[in-house]
Amino acid sequence: MPEMNAAVLRSADPLAVESVELTEPRAGEVLIKIAACGVCHSDLHWINNFRNNSLPAGIVAPKAAILGHEVAGIVEEIGPGVTAVAPGDHVVVGFRPNCGGNCFYCINGTPWLCERPDDPDRAYTGEQPRISQDGVPIMQGVGVAGFSEYTVMPERAAIKIRNDAPLETVCLIGCAVTTGVGAVINTAKIQSGSDIAVIGMGGVGLNIVQGARLAGARKIIAIDTMDNKLDMAANFGATHFVNASEGDPVEKARGIANGYIDYAFEAIGLGATCRQAFDMVRDGGTAVVVGVVGQDITVPGRAFLREKKLIGSFYGSNSLQRDIPKLVDLYMDGKIMVDELISKRRPLNEINEAFDDMLVGEVARSVLHPSGI
Ligand code: CXF
Ligand code: ZN
Numbered sequence: 001m002p003e004m005n006a007a008v009l010r011s012a013d014p015l016a017v018e019s020v021e022l023t024e025p026r027a028g029e030v031l032i033k034i035a036a037c038g039v040c041h042s043d044l045h046w047i048n049n050f051r052n053n054s055l056p057a058g059i060v061a062p063k064a065a066i067l068g069h070e071v072a073g074i075v076e077e078i079g080p081g082v083t084a085v086a087p088g089d090h091v092v093v094g095f096r097p098n099c100g101g102n103c104f105y106c107i108n109g110t111p112w113l114c115e116r117p118d119d120p121d122r123a124y125t126g127e128q129p130r131i132s133q134d135g136v137p138i139m140q141g142v143g144v145a146g147f148s149e150y151t152v153m154p155e156r157a158a159i160k161i162r163n164d165a166p167l168e169t170v171c172l173i174g175c176a177v178t179t180g181v182g183a184v185i186n187t188a189k190i191q192s193g194s195d196i197a198v199i200g201m202g203g204v205g206l207n208i209v210q211g212a213r214l215a216g217a218r219k220i221i222a223i224d225t226m227d228n229k230l231d232m233a234a235n236f237g238a239t240h241f242v243n244a245s246e247g248d249p250v251e252k253a254r255g256i257a258n259g260y261i262d263y264a265f266e267a268i269g270l271g272a273t274c275r276q277a278f279d280m281v282r283d284g285g286t287a288v289v290v291g292v293v294g295q296d297i298t299v300p301g302r303a304f305l306r307e308k309k310l311i312g313s314f315y316g317s318n319s320l321q322r323d324i325p326k327l328v329d330l331y332m333d334g335k336i337m338v339d340e341l342i343s344k345r346r347p348l349n350e351i352n353e354a355f356d357d358m359l360v361g362e363v364a365r366s367v368l369h370p371s372g373i
Pocket of ligand 2: 040041042043069070175176
């Protein structure tokens with residue numbers, strides 16, 4: 001069994017780079033050498049949940065986990081029967097692969113909700129790892145184990161991209177870009193000329209902003225408590241700015257759009273900010289929850305008499321095989337910005353510093369370079 005380095009999470013601080021073992025790719029799987037992995041807020045949620053023993057229902061926390069799900073790399077080896085990619089192909093990894101037509105959701109054109117009937121051991125959503133240490137399995141967080149030199153994934157998660165695209169940048173298309181741009185284009189399907197608001201200018205929020213620009217929104221109102229993040233939003237296409245620590249953001253945003261915000265996107269993951277998104281949209285308007293919300297969301301029932309809508313968006317309602325190569329092309333054509341999301345690059349052994357930066361709100365995204373390619 002090949003050995004590699006990976007940043008391993010255990011219940012005590014800090015994460016540590018350790019040697020672990022990886023299985024050879026089985027039928028339908030590929031081994032990917034990881035060039036770059038973005039550090040996402042969901043990884044931090046995972047760390048907190050892991051330490052508080054509050055992982056999603058049904059997941060039993062093992063002793064250790066490897067996080068990281070915003071990955072680009074090069075296919076090194078393929079298992080029996082693989083046809084989608086070949087060794088040497090450049091890939092962006094989709095963290096929630098779909099079965100491609102064997103479940104209710106894929107048959108009905110909603111592959112981002114795939115139930116993975118072909119993955120009975122739930123190998124790629126973290127429960128059944130392909131990585132171990134001294135024979136003891138290590139959980140793979142969201143399923144990709146991107147904070148490692150290599151990962152093993154099903155071929156349908158390894159999305160082949162053009163090989164002139166810089167892996168060190170397009171890794172962000174594995175999560176933040178797809179989630180944010182997709183929320184606007186695929187989930188909300190906003191009409192051009194819409195007035196929209198976005199709450200939270202992290203990696204996902206900035207991508208919602210640029211998705212709205214791409215879709216031809218008129219007013220794009222960026223909302224955050226930090227001025228440095230609002231400055232970044234201007235670069236991504238926001239037209240108006242609300243510092244939520246100075247007065248009521250609902251009132252301010254509504255004032256900017258004369259009371260008629262068509263769509264408000266929540267990209268933080270708090271019940272209170274979801275409520276703000278719902279309150280600020282006009283009658284008939286839509287609040288889109290993009291953040292990962294662990295709490296209940298309470299909204300006034302009477303608003304539904306005015307046809308207000310509250311909807312969810314998961315992974316940008318994306319179809320990996322269609323949307324990832326498309327987003328790479330949009331980036332290569334200069335139509336979406338990705339380099340500007342990356343505030344810092346670090347080697348794998350600086351992973352704790354990357355999380356420290358995230359906590360103080362200093363970076364939109366840090367990118368780790370686990371294998372030196
Ligand atoms: C998350 C969404 C909830 C499951 C884990 C991944 N998305 C992006 O970070
Ligand atoms: Zn993510």
